[in-house]
């Protein structure tokens with residue numbers, strides 16, 4: 001029986017946002033790693049792991065993952081917040097990594113074995129104008145990505161107007177541009193008209209609203225995009241307004257993907273069990289790790305909903321590996337968001353999953369299959385100014401909810 005001897009965090013990347021948990025056992029050479037990545041609150045998550053949760057787990061049997069998960073989850077009494085969920089998620093991944101190493105099997109084997117050959121991923125195309133976007137979509141398709149997300153620039157792209165061109169308060173703050181729902185409703189459907197005329201209906205395309213719209217406009221956009229037959233429309237509503245999915249569902253067939261901000265079962269369980277969304281997009285670490293995410297995948301299977309676990313630029317190779325193992329073994333898998341790492345980052349995480357031709361491939365190493373070179377990972381740490389306040393605003397100066 002391997003007992004937990006120590007739990008600590010290695011911080012990597014600017015701001016130390018890659019908070020990688022290492023759970024060390026009393027068995028020589030037996031440890032596991034997990035992702036407690038948080039691009040805005042890595043310091044807080046690290047404190048929760050090293051000073052609060054970690055010390056309580058010393059001496060516990062590392063094999064009892066479900067028991068540890070349940071007892072940590074409820075130990076705080078108040079639960080389902082993003083910080084403690086992420087801390088627990090990182091520890092949970094590390095325990096599954098240990099279990100795989102003890103069994104001498106890749107994690108997907110412990111989860112039931114492969115039910116697909118590799119993991120198809122969607123790429124992120126964007127462009128400042130329609131021509132540039134169409135070229136970028138084609139670039140991703142030529143690389144082999146079976147699904148491509150299409151954006152007009154960054155978050156909210158397509159919805160920005162020159163601040164000097166709109167009616168604003170005379171005491172309005174300094175702003176270069178403002179977000180405008182109606183501009184978004186005009187430009188994003190036009191974007192898909194252009195892409196479908198240029199590329200036809202063969203390409204599987206998605207779009208991410210990043211929760212920028214007012215709820216009634218989310219309904220309108222879903223209806224306007226219906227003729228373009230998207231693979232899915234992502235985050236058309238903010239988490240606070242998910243009841244509006246009922247109205248969207250009643251009015252159009254645009255497939256809906258939602259959930260990268262979800263941390264609480266009260267958010268995703270009703271959407272799955274009432275079949276109000278088509279793809280659940282939780283980030284594995286934020287939902288609390290592999291233990292809850294394999295249950296989410298199982299729940300999805302019974303209701304015909306699919307998983308599309310979140311990745312994106314701020315995630316790390318350990319969270320990616322956790323998602324990939326779930327993807328390989330889940331029949332409810334839909335698509336995986338892609339993520340790519342620099343050469344020095346891959347060097348710091350030997351065994352990181354290989355992304356080639358739009359698909360993720362595992363190795364045969366036991367556990368997650370990815371390790372950490374602590375020195376190299378720590379050397380990627382750079383100080384960074386604190387981040388994390390909402391940037392986008394409407395013409396009257398009010399915040400747009402991301």
Ligand SMILES: [Mg+2]
Pocket residue numbers: 208210234235260
């Ligand atoms: Mg998204």
